[in-house]
Amino acid sequence: MSDVLEYQSLLWDGLWTTVVASFFGILLTIVVAFVVGMMRLSKTRWLRAPSYVFVEFFRGTSILVQLFWVVYALPFLGVRFTDNLVAGIVVLGLNEGAYASEVVRGAIASRPRGQTEAGIALGLTPGQRMRRILIPQSIPVMLPSFGNVAVDLLKATPLLYFITVTEFTADGLAIRTETQETTAVMLSLLVVYFVLSMILALLTRLLENRFALERRTHPLLRPLVGSAS
Known part of the structure; x- marks a missing residue:
């Protein structure tokens, strides 16, 4: 373990x-x-169609292939990122965003019809109903799944090694090769990723509690919740 600590700066x-x-x-x-989740809910076909293609493409193809495509294939088409880390972040965000967009779509679509009817009775436009009623009411439902997506994205970051981004796992494997301390290095990686995942889970739980409290106490939402029941 002492050999591994010599590389702690790395x-x-x-x-x-x-x-x-x-x-x-x-x-x-x-x-x-x-953005994509709201497009999926649109009544306009030219908004729904590209969002459907986007979701199915990123959910139906390998994230590793997506990384290679963005970094090594797109430059031949004139699209080039100045930094591979930026390219990796874009791919991770688009890939996980495709999954999370279904969370947004499903949460908003599952809102009780009474909330929409209450918004209509108050004279709210469709945009105002979405912004003031449906989205705020849906966020507590989205948060647990968003937390899972965030952890999944964290666990996908080691794939950035394949586009020459030296992140935590890549540096750990380099230290393992140098020191031959397989157990110590792998245990360190395991613990650190577990701690990071727990931090994301804790943040998600704090946000769940906060939004649940706001939902119970917000004076404009109380009558809407009552009308939905």
Whole structure:
């Protein structure tokens, strides 16, 4: 184990890369999820069709192939990222965003009809009903699944090694090759990824509690919840 500690600065660098990729990947996932999820709910076919193709493409193809395509194939078509880490974050965000968009679509579509009817009775436009009633009511339902997507994205970051991004796992494997301390290195990787996953789970639980409290106490939502029941 002492041999591994000699390379702790390298591990910290790799861990920072993993955290950065996960953080920005999750942010992009959230944006993609809401944009594509709302497109899937649109009554306009030219919005629904491309969103359907997007979701099925990213869910139906390997994320590793997507990474190779973006980094090594798209440059031949004139599309090039200045940094492979940025390219990796984009692929992770788009891939996980495709899954999360179904969470958004399903959560909003499952809202009781009474909430929409209450919004119509209040004279709200479709956009106002979505923004003020349906989305706020759906967020607590989305959060557990969003937490799972975030953890899944974190566990996908080692794939960035295949596009020459030296993140935490890549640095750990390099140290294992150098020191032959397989058990110590793999145990370190296991513990760190577990801790990061627990942090994401804790943040998700805190957000669930916060949004559940707001849902119970917000004066504009109480009559809508009552009308839905």
